[in-house]
Amino acid sequence: MSAPTSTITAVTPEGPEVAAVPAKRRRLRFVANPKAATGLVVLAFFCLIAIIGPWIAPFDPSARSSDLIQAPSGKHWFGTTHLGQDIFSQVLVGTRGVMFVGLLAGLVATTLSILIGVSAGFLGGAADDSLSALSNVFLVIPALPLIIIVASTIPSAGDLMVALVIGLTSWAWGARVLRAQTLSLRRRDYVEAARATGESTWRIITFEIMPNLTAIIASGFVGTVIFAVMSEITLAFIGISTISEWNWGTILFWAQSQQALAQGAWWWFVPAGLAIAVLGTALSLINFGIDEFVSPRLRSSGHTRVKTKDGHSVRMRVGFTPVLSSKAAPVTPVVPRREEEVA
Amino acid sequence: MKFLLQRLAFYVFTAWAALTINFFIPRLIPGDPVTSLINKFQGQMSTDAINSLYVLFGLDKNASIGSQYVDYWGQVFHGDLGLSFTFFPTPVSEILRQSLPWTIALVGITTFASFMIGTSLGVLAGWRRGSIMDGLLPVTTFLSSIPYFWLGLLAITLLAGPDSFFPSSGGYEPGLVPSWNAEFIGSAVQHSLLPAITILISSVSGWILTMRNMMVTVASEDYITVAHAKGLPERRVMVSYAARNALLPNVSGFALSLGFIVGGTLLVEIVFSYPGIGYNLFQAVGAKDYPLMQGVFLVITLSVLVANLLADVAYLLLDPRTRKEG
Numbered sequence: 213m214s215a216p217t218s219t220i221t222a223v224t225p226e227g228p229e230v231a232a233v234p235a236k237r238r239r240l241r242f243v244a245n246p247k248a249a250t251g252l253v254v255l256a257f258f259c260l261i262a263i264i265g266p267w268i269a270p271f272d273p274s275a276r277s278s279d280l281i282q283a284p285s286g287k288h289w290f291g292t293t294h295l296g297q298d299i300f301s302q303v304l305v306g307t308r309g310v311m312f313v314g315l316l317a318g319l320v321a322t323t324l325s326i327l328i329g330v331s332a333g334f335l336g337g338a339a340d341d342s343l344s345a346l347s348n349v350f351l352v353i354p355a356l357p358l359i360i361i362v363a364s365t366i367p368s369a370g371d372l373m374v375a376l377v378i379g380l381t382s383w384a385w386g387a388r389v390l391r392a393q394t395l396s397l398r399r400r401d402y403v404e405a406a407r408a409t410g411e412s413t414w415r416i417i418t419f420e421i422m423p424n425l426t427a428i429i430a431s432g433f434v435g436t437v438i439f440a441v442m443s444e445i446t447l448a449f450i451g452i453s454t455i456s457e458w459n460w461g462t463i464l465f466w467a468q469s470q471q472a473l474a475q476g477a478w479w480w481f482v483p484a485g486l487a488i489a490v491l492g493t494a495l496s497l498i499n500f501g502i503d504e505f506v507s508p509r510l511r512s513s514g515h516t517r518v519k520t521k522d523g524h525s526v527r528m529r530v531g532f533t534p535v536l537s538s539k540a541a542p543v544t545p546v547v548p549r550r551e552e553e554v555a
Numbered sequence: 556m557k558f559l560l561q562r563l564a565f566y567v568f569t570a571w572a573a574l575t576i577n578f579f580i581p582r583l584i585p586g587d588p589v590t591s592l593i594n595k596f597q598g599q600m601s602t603d604a605i606n607s608l609y610v611l612f613g614l615d616k617n618a619s620i621g622s623q624y625v626d627y628w629g630q631v632f633h634g635d636l637g638l639s640f641t642f643f644p645t646p647v648s649e650i651l652r653q654s655l656p657w658t659i660a661l662v663g664i665t666t667f668a669s670f671m672i673g674t675s676l677g678v679l680a681g682w683r684r685g686s687i688m689d690g691l692l693p694v695t696t697f698l699s700s701i702p703y704f705w706l707g708l709l710a711i712t713l714l715a716g717p718d719s720f721f722p723s724s725g726g727y728e729p730g731l732v733p734s735w736n737a738e739f740i741g742s743a744v745q746h747s748l749l750p751a752i753t754i755l756i757s758s759v760s761g762w763i764l765t766m767r768n769m770m771v772t773v774a775s776e777d778y779i780t781v782a783h784a785k786g787l788p789e790r791r792v793m794v795s796y797a798a799r800n801a802l803l804p805n806v807s808g809f810a811l812s813l814g815f816i817v818g819g820t821l822l823v824e825i826v827f828s829y830p831g832i833g834y835n836l837f838q839a840v841g842a843k844d845y846p847l848m849q850g851v852f853l854v855i856t857l858s859v860l861v862a863n864l865l866a867d868v869a870y871l872l873l874d875p876r877t878r879k880e881g
Binding site: 345348349351352353354355356357358360361362364365385388438439442445446449450451452464467468473476478481482485488489490491492493495496497500503507 | 565566568569572573576580581696697699700701702704705708709711712723768772811813814815817818819821822825826836837840841843845848849851852855856859860863
């Protein structure tokens with residue numbers, strides 16, 4: 213499936229200064245979006261830390277030392293806790309748990325949302341009604357309290373368990389969006405054509421419908437990862453998941469329970485919080501990138517102010533035809549009316 | 556009317572589903588932590604109280620699941636949610652009755668205010684695309700990526716202190732008795748300012764973004780062009796033509812995401828030790844107080860359902876199409 217390269221060349225009244233270069237089909241257009249690129253680079257960085265973090269950590273995150281509650285220094289970059297544990301090492305080691313839970317929960321939720329959303333949209337009828345009712349129920353029930361209750365009822369909830377609980381409760385939004393999109397795709401001509409040629413339902417869904425849902429699936433996945441990371445850190449922060457496994461929430465849990473605030477130990481909770489915020493921002497940026505990739509209108513365009521030849525300055529906006537107030541007399545006589553009359 | 560009845564039926568269904576989930580969670584999990592708690596308080600609990608916990612948590616292994624389910628419903632309808640272990644021997648329903656007004660006042664008002672502020676800013680950002688308002692977007696993205704509770708911690712460190720105007724914890728001055736007088740209300744407002752600002756800052760950006768994107772989409776519709784061509788003042792086109800139509804999906808989005816938002820804002824209560832439902836949940840989790848946890852979950856879910864219903868009424872008022880009979 214190779215699309216012909218575009219042969220449209222720019223035609224400008226000014227003439228030869230714009231060379232007629234055949235526009236190249238750009239394969240990595242998504243990465244060229246500055247928002248998406250920034251997000252991807254930061255995400256890659258966190259993935260790298262998640263893999264090598266435990267090896268490059270200078271100290272054992274749980275090891276005690278005699279440096280109690282020390283401010284950041286050359287030896288302890290992010291300072292130490294009330295037991296003399298190195299916070300920099302805790303952040304490094306904790307990255308793995310955060311990324312693991314986030315990505316696994318995202319994977320589980322996305323799979324569920326595809327299964328439920330696409331089949332609801334494609335099958336229609338009673339199956340659609342019951343599946344949408346199910347996803348609406350899950351959407352309306354507050355997810356975080358539900359996760360907290362389930363996770364605290366399960367004895368010794370480890371990373372894997374937490375990821376599964378989050379994944380199983382947070383698929384509803386994705387399913388809803390996917391269903392709406394499938395519904396609009398299902399009666400398109402090319403799907404009808406595929407049906408007419410006798411393709412099986414299974415094949416139509418995977419090869420005709422799914423490729424057109426890629427962007428929505430991707431953005432749903434990223435959105436769920438954000439939610440999963442936040443939920444997991446929250447669970448650790450209120451002390452539900454096992455405290456023996458380090459993650460950023462565990463650091464915050466100890467900072468809170470040991471009165472880090474009252475002791476003025478800002479270094480105890482600032483690095484973990486910033487790490488969460490940066491990871492969350494990176495994921496949101498990827499999602500904006502996807503949104504703008506799909507719907508170019510949403511891009512915040514830089515050059516909106518255009519200068520015309522006769523010295524007017526116009527701001528170009530989507531959906532607006534700029535009206536230039538010309539000094540010359542209007543062609544048709546305009547009877548001046550009051551604004552109220554017009555409105 | 557038909558629209559409202561449909562929604563009402565859906566919420567009744569959801570309430571049923573939430574109660575059923577609440578019924579099954581303790582029954583599906585292996586081990587029964589509640590039995591050990593009952594044993595711990597042996598002798599201090601009346602037979603009635605033990606019975607009600609048996610019904611709520613399915614400890615009676617002889618009864619069939621069907622009859623357990625019927626008993627459970629009967630008990631919930633009587634408002635009997637068992638005894639709390641953390642605040643022994645206070646019934647769960649009593650604790651929830653005390654803390655619910657605090658949560659509704661703090662979370663309810665701030666969520667609504669954040670929706671209003673965010674939507675108005677989003678209208679401006681979407682209408683003046685490419686202006687400085689767009690530069691605000693990355694900042695709001697960053698703010699919305701910060702967990703609510705962490706922002707709360709930061710706010711306490713930076714703004715609250717022994718001699719600061721903002722108290723760092725609690726819902727009112729410790730010496731005061733809750734009542735409807737000026738002193739108490741003033742103290743309550745003073746204590747809720749910092750949590751409210753925290754929630755506002757971190758939740759407002761989501762509304763800005765969705766409203767901006769809706770405005771951008773609506774701005775290219777034909778009726779906007781027509782309104783411009785008619786020579787209507789810019790302000791009027793923006794508010795009555797573009798914003799009014801862009802608002803509709805945002806309101807339904809508001810209803811759907813209430814569950815997410817309320818879950819997050821409850822954590823702010825934990826950080827500020829605010830005497831609401833979220834703080835109850837925190838105490839219950841710390842003490843493994845299952846009856847209280849389940850009660851909190853039920854109350855949160857039901858409140859979110861009520862809030863959803865209110866959002867639906869607002870939608871009905873905004874969108875004339877839903878009012879059409881037939």
